[in-house]
Amino acid sequence: MANIIETAKGAGCFGTLLTAVEVAGLTGALEGPGPFTVFAPVDDAFAALPPGTVQTLVDNPPQLGRILKFHVLSGAYSREVLVTQPEWESLEGAPVAIRRADPFEVKNATVVSADIVCDNGIVHVIDRVILPG
Amino acid sequence: MTPPTAAVTETVRQPLIPPSTHPYADVIHRLEAGGSMLPDTPENLMQIIGIYKAYAVPMDFYWRDLLYIAERVFLNPLPAFKYFISQDYLDLPNSYAGEQSKLRIWRGGEKAHPELLEFMAKGETGKLPKLLHHLWHDRINMEFAEACMQAMLWHQNMGGRFNDYLASDAYRANADRAIKAYFRGNPLMLGLYRLFPEMFMEQVKQMSYYANLGLFWEVMAPVFFEMSDIYDEGGFKGVPDAMDFLVNGIFAVAGRPIYHHVYINGECIEIIPKSEGFTWLYEAALPYVEAVFYRTAPFRGTKSYNAQAYQVPAEQADFHYGILYADVFPVGSAGIPPTLLMQDMLHFLPPYLVDLYKNHKRGEADQLIQLGITFQRSMYNVTSAVIQALRGALLYPLDDTDPEHLLANRRFFEAQMDRFLRPEARLPQVQTQDYR
Numbered sequence: 325m326a327n328i329i330e331t332a333k334g335a336g337c338f339g340t341l342l343t344a345v346e347v348a349g350l351t352g353a354l355e356g357p358g359p360f361t362v363f364a365p366v367d368d369a370f371a372a373l374p375p376g377t378v379q380t381l382v383d384n385p386p387q388l389g390r391i392l393k394f395h396v397l398s399g400a401y402s403r404e405v406l407v408t409q410p411e412w413e414s415l416e417g418a419p420v421a422i423r424r425a426d427p428f429e430v431k432n433a434t435v436v437s438a439d440i441v442c443d444n445g446i447v448h449v450i451d452r453v454i455l456p457g
Numbered sequence: 458m459t460p461p462t463a464a465v466t467e468t469v470r471q472p473l474i475p476p477s478t479h480p481y482a483d484v485i486h487r488l489e490a491g492g493s494m495l496p497d498t499p500e501n502l503m504q505i506i507g508i509y510k511a512y513a514v515p516m517d518f519y520w521r522d523l524l525y526i527a528e529r530v531f532l533n534p535l536p537a538f539k540y541f542i543s544q545d546y547l548d549l550p551n552s553y554a555g556e557q558s559k560l561r562i563w564r565g566g567e568k569a570h571p572e573l574l575e576f577m578a579k580g581e582t583g584k585l586p587k588l589l590h591h592l593w594h595d596r597i598n599m600e601f602a603e604a605c606m607q608a609m610l611w612h613q614n615m616g617g618r619f620n621d622y623l624a625s626d627a628y629r630a631n632a633d634r635a636i637k638a639y640f641r642g643n644p645l646m647l648g649l650y651r652l653f654p655e656m657f658m659e660q661v662k663q664m665s666y667y668a669n670l671g672l673f674w675e676v677m678a679p680v681f682f683e684m685s686d687i688y689d690e691g692g693f694k695g696v697p698d699a700m701d702f703l704v705n706g707i708f709a710v711a712g713r714p715i716y717h718h719v720y721i722n723g724e725c726i727e728i729i730p731k732s733e734g735f736t737w738l739y740e741a742a743l744p745y746v747e748a749v750f751y752r753t754a755p756f757r758g759t760k761s762y763n764a765q766a767y768q769v770p771a772e773q774a775d776f777h778y779g780i781l782y783a784d785v786f787p788v789g790s791a792g793i794p795p796t797l798l799m800q801d802m803l804h805f806l807p808p809y810l811v812d813l814y815k816n817h818k819r820g821e822a823d824q825l826i827q828l829g830i831t832f833q834r835s836m837y838n839v840t841s842a843v844i845q846a847l848r849g850a851l852l853y854p855l856d857d858t859d860p861e862h863l864l865a866n867r868r869f870f871e872a873q874m875d876r877f878l879r880p881e882a883r884l885p886q887v888q889t890q891d892y893r
Contacts, residue, residue: 373708374704374705374708374709375705375709376560376705376708376709376710377708377709377711377712379559379560380560380709380710380711380712380713381711381712383559384712384713384714384731386714386731386732386733386734387712387713387714387734387735387736388712389734390734390736391712417618424861431851432851432852432853432862455850455851456739457616457739457847457850457851
């Protein structure tokens with residue numbers, strides 16, 4: 325089985341996310357044993373942000389890292405487990421709300437593909453970048 | 458002869474959710490349609506853009522001097538010359554203007570604005586030594602910027618992690634290093650530090666808020682300058698365009714680091730390093746809006762408040778002395794922070810606003826009040842941009858087709874409007890043009 329980073333590379337729709345993870349210096353962590361739950365925004369999700377948003381973050385890796393860590397939970401949780409609790413603490417520290425079970429919604433993003441099992445965790449693909457608050 | 462009528466194919470879309478029953482339902486429906494709390498009229502657009510320009514020039518001084526104080530004046534026990542900003546800080550390149558900027562918001566230059574420099578040289582009284590301008594108060598009223606900083610310092614917990622960090626061991630260790638470095642060779646101050654360490658810590662925390670606000674306004678000045686230039690070219694069609702420009706600006710710089718560096722004898726001490734990951738949006742902009750637009754504190758000398766008669770809220774969160782609630786007329790008394798700002802803006806009004814004020818109310822005699830109310834309108838628009846940006850970041854697009862999502866947006870907008878239900882709020886007044 326592949327790890328989270330290898331899985332994302334293979335999917336072909338996470339180019340921006342992978343670049344961001346690399347710039348923020350989080351690639352090693354996400355290749356590590358984990359396990360993690362990753363809410364992975366597709367390229368279109370980043371492209372939907374107003375111009376300059378991603379660039380400012382990429383220019384400032386600690387700030388970028390903070391936003392990315394909001395997309396990661398410690399522990400591997402499937403959709404079935406996630407929907408049993410209204411919110412989960414992210415690695416960033418702020419809670420990630422599970423707003424709906426069906427359709428499966430994480431904060432204001434909809435999960436377009438859930439439960440992609442990797443060596444070191446589980447990936448849920450989301451259609452929007454989620455932000456703390 | 459009547460022309461042949463084309464087949465009418467217009468479809469009437471049924472709204473996906475019922476209308477709001479909130480007292481500010483009209484405003485909520487306007488926000489849901491992508492508008493601002495401020496009605497979309499040509500005069501409102503003219504007023505808000507004109508005042509953004511007049512605000513941006515003194516703001517160009519405020520952010521520079523806030524950083525100068527935070528980074529250079531620092532703990533000077535007698536900071537009599539803290540408003541005598543150094544040339545280095547007047548020339549400090551704005552990160553969002555000029556050729557060198559990575560993200561260029563304003564097309565203009567990166568150094569202090571020419572109108573600011575001209576005013577600093579001459580003031581209202583003419584060319585005099587700097588000290589005389591200062592003592593005569595014929596200068597930029599930096600006290601206003603400090604009042605905003607103090608509002609942020611005093612209200613403290615308004616979201617973000619900045620304030621929590623000020624209580625952390627890491628911050629205290631960095632502040633301790635900076636205090637000892639700053640007072641190296643000064644046994645009196647070092648002795649006082651040993652006796653009253655918390656007093657010194659509190660001063661450093663205040664300096665960190667100077668830096669926070671300086672970094673916040675470094676962004677807003679070029680945003681407002683650019684809006685003015687776009688308007689002068691005929692670029693904005695209405696108030697929503699101006700609001701959208703602000704929304705996009707908020708997103709574009711949301712990830713800007715908020716930090717506090719201090720320079721002592723050529724050494725840079727990072728009291729709040731950039732690596733802490735603090736951001737412009739969470740640690741500066743949102744706390745600023747909450748502390749300054751909504752809360753602040755009653756201004757001395759304007760009105761007597763009897764706390765025992767509950768005229769001052771028991772909870773800080775209920776404070777409502779910001780611009781969104783201000784009765785500009787009594788607030789416009791001499792010497793208090795909002796009046797200081799009005800006085801600063803008066804010097805840089807574009808000609809079209811000067812003409813507008815001449816034609817209303819008491820003409821030139823009450824320009825300060827009229828421009829204060831214009832400023833209030835403009836800040837309802839900035840607050841609308843913040844509300845729309847938060848809706849965009851945390852909730853759903855306005856054209857979402859899922860009724861549950863639209864209801865979530867509705868609840869958010871209604872909760873925001875609840876804050877203007879108290880009688881002091883000026884939201885009803887800014888709905889009409891005759892409030893001046």
